[in-house]
Amino acid sequence: METVIGTSESNGPVKVRNPHIKSLSVDHLYHIALDTSDIDKLESIFGDVKFVCFGGQPSRMEGFVKYINKELGLDTHGPCPQNYAAGTDRYCVYKAGPVLSVSHGIGIPSLSIVFNEILKLMHYAKCRDVTFFRIGTCGGIGLEPGSVVLTEKAVDGEFSHFYKMFILGKRVERPAIVDESLVQDLEACAREDDEFRTVRGITMCTEDFYECQARLDGAFCDFNEQDKMAFMQTLKENNICNIEMESLGFLALCRHAGIKGAVACVTLLDRLEQDYITVDIPKLKKWQVRAQTLILRYIKKKLGIECGLIPSLVYPQTIWCY
Numbered sequence: 001m002e003t004v005i006g007t008s009e010s011n012g013p014v015k016v017r018n019p020h021i022k023s024l025s026v027d028h029l030y031h032i033a034l035d036t037s038d039i040d041k042l043e044s045i046f047g048d049v050k051f052v053c054f055g056g057q058p059s060r061m062e063g064f065v066k067y068i069n070k071e072l073g074l075d076t077h078g079p080c081p082q083n084y085a086a087g088t089d090r091y092c093v094y095k096a097g098p099v100l101s102v103s104h105g106i107g108i109p110s111l112s113i114v115f116n117e118i119l120k121l122m123h124y125a126k127c128r129d130v131t132f133f134r135i136g137t138c139g140g141i142g143l144e145p146g147s148v149v150l151t152e153k154a155v156d157g158e159f160s161h162f163y164k165m166f167i168l169g170k171r172v173e174r175p176a177i178v179d180e181s182l183v184q185d186l187e188a189c190a191r192e193d194d195e196f197r198t199v200r201g202i203t204m205c206t207e208d209f210y211e212c213q214a215r216l217d218g219a220f221c222d223f224n225e226q227d228k229m230a231f232m233q234t235l236k237e238n239n240i241c242n243i244e245m246e247s248l249g250f251l252a253l254c255r256h257a258g259i260k261g262a263v264a265c266v267t268l269l270d271r272l273e274q275d276y277i278t279v280d281i282p283k284l285k286k287w288q289v290r291a292q293t294l295i296l297r298y299i300k301k302k303l304g305i306e307c308g309l310i311p312s313l314v315y316p317q318t319i320w321c322y
């Protein structure tokens with residue numbers, strides 16, 4: 001089994017690990033409703049992307065792109081997010097300067113489809129040194145709701161950090177390796193005076209929201225409160241501090257693609273206390289911005305904005321609405 005430590009070196013050009021791609025006259029990125037019939041156009045629109053931020057919900061990712069636009073000073077002509085995947089309602093794809101904001105739906109299968117197509121898009125657009133983030137929500141274990149968790153290791157329900165899939169009838173395992181220095185850099189983006197805690201920890205990634213996350217309130221349940229609490233205790237003993245549904249696939253895909261990737265999720269509830277998410281909408285919106293804020297600070301640092309550089313000088317090719 002491979003045990004490779006994550007690296008933080010820049011990735012260079014975005015590559016696809018598929019020799020057959022070259023022979024396609026037009027590649028249809030079906031689920032994001034884009035194709036390669038005009039590759040120059042793809043490059044002119046997306047060629048400056050350096051950060052791809054994935055999150056579950058389209059509306060959240062639209063909100064995120066507006067936030068980035070504002071914070072990077074790109075919206076002086078008024079907020080005008082264009083959904084480049086408007087030809088489909090499967091996913092959304094927005095752009096603000098060097099940042100792409102993409103929805104991935106729920107679970108690894110949904111994430112993996114849009115990941116494949118966005119990776120190809122970045123490749124065709126000749127992007128270089130791109131970092132991927134998943135900015136999401138999760139259930140915390142013994143953490144105050146509204147905390148931000150940076151995944152230092154993702155594991156499945158058996159506590160294995162291998163993402164398993166079946167290809168041509170064979171089981172293939174790909175390790176979900178976190179880029180340690182990226183996690184450290186993100187951790188350094190937390191501030192003492194933040195009104196929320198940022199922690200790093202192990203994330204359990206499940207195939208389901210209910211039974212696999214030990215919930216007693218799904219349509220199916222063959223265990224009781226005691227069993228559930230015993231399992232929560234096991235999670236704690238294994239230093240697992242949050243549960244969600246994409247981190248394992250996301251980190252394994254990033255590593256397989258040679259892309260630096262990290263996962264930052266806000267906890268919506270403490271699973272030691274409850275199963276049902278009771279947070280009201282205004283609070284939920286406020287909490288969701290927390291993980292986004294951390295990523296924004298990282299992006300600003302990388303762009304040198306905190307050093308006083310003007311964004312439009314860093315990214316002269318920024319265009320407001322394509």
Ligand code: R2B
Nearest residue numbers: 056106107137244245246
């Ligand atoms: C967190 O929240 C979603 C389930 O409600 C899922 O996408 C996840 O990982």
Ligand code: URA
Nearest residue numbers: 137138139243244245
């Ligand atoms: N997302 C999950 O997958 N689980 C939770 O408990 C909350 C959000």
